[in-house]
Amino acid sequence: MALPQAPDVDAKLEEAFNTIPLFMQSLPEDESNNETITALQSLAYEGTPDGELGPASLTTSNACRLKSSRRTEIAQNFKEQGNEYYKGRRWREALGFYTQGVDAKPTDPALQEALLCNRAACNIELKNYGSVLRDCSKAITLNPKASKAYYRSGLALFALDRQDEVLDVCDRCLAFDSDNVSVRTLREKAVAKLEAKAERERERQEQKRKEQEEQRLLKAAFAERNLIEMPNPDGSANPYAPHFDPEDPSKSTLIIPVFFLYPQYAISDVIPEFVEDTPFSLHISSMFPPQVPPPEWDKKSEYVDGQLLVYAMTRGKRLLKVGNKKTLKDVCIAVKAKAGEPKDGLELKDGCLTFVVLPKGDVEKNWIDEFKRERGW
DSSP states (O other): OOOOOOOOHHHHHHHHHTTSGGGOSSOOSSOOSOHHHHHHHHHHHHOOTTSOOOSSOOOHHHHHHSOHHHHHHHHHHHHHHHHHHHHTTOHHHHHHHHHHHHHTOOSOHHHHHHHHHHHHHHHHHTTOHHHHHHHHHHHHHHOTTOHHHHHHHHHHHHHTTOHHHHHHHHHHHHTTOTTOHHHHHHHHHHHHHHHHHHHHHHHHHHHHHHHHHHHHHHHHHHHHTTEEEEOOTTOOOOSOOOEEOTTOTTOOOEEEEEEEEETTTTEEEEEEEEETTSBHHHHHHHHSOTTSOOOTTOTTOOOOTTSEEEEEEBTTSOEEEEOTTOBHHHHHHHTOOOTTSOOOOEEEETTBEEEEEEETTHHHHHHHHHHHHHTTO
16 A cells, blocks of 8 residues: 655745745746835846846846836946946946946937947947947937047047048037037147158158169169179078268269179178279288288188289170279279170179189189180180
């Protein structure tokens, strides 16, 4: 015989507690005549101190069920909490409260405007400028004379360096709020920034014009000196470049990087700034003075001033011996092709000229013979 089942005490207790407002597992969504339930519903909608809603989170459907005054009350509460966090410079928390206030859908246009403008103020601090512009646009739609919305739009546009738009926003605001000091100050800053930008552009254009003129004069100087440019197809890696002597305001003196090749040892030296009216002997004597030990690579101590010869090679494969007293410009003029012959000159490879330096005697003779063989002479 089956024994009678004992009543489920826990279930009965749970059912009983669920009729008491303070112990309810969830609050009814509809309005109630019970004052305790109404108070708990109010607390649920007011949210927690850190900005999150309580267990009965506010949703669009819940907000729509509330009376107009109730939605406004909830939104006002969120606004005040946001203001407190904003004063404490806790921008993200303040933004959260303002957002909940907006989501409460208050029917008071002034409150809607304030929430949007306040949220924009937080987003300015957080550098969310797109959000600032969206909220300010909504605020201006609600109130075409919302000075704060115009001002904060201007701040965002200023930060985005859209100064022409800053002027437009400020002018629209000043048309109805001419005494707004903040907007006037912002407009002055935008004007100053535009003027500075225009000045930088003028300087850039002037620098560009000077560089173009410099290049035009350089090309004319190259042609006059029978220099044939041979640019590097992969782009120049040369830190040196031909230029006019800065001490010559007439721009008639060139300074050109020059390589001295020593084919006997497959080595070279560079003279970064060879002033064209300087004789080759000045560089040779300073590089290979007889009273000092020879360079490490000069195994036979042959490279000594007074025992060296300089050769220039032209584009047309001509070989010219350079006298020690000759200047660089003298050599450039001397390599000009004779009348009726193809154009010739020195190759300016990647902005540099190259000359061969050899010791007198067998080394010189052997190199010249090899040069002629390679060219089929």
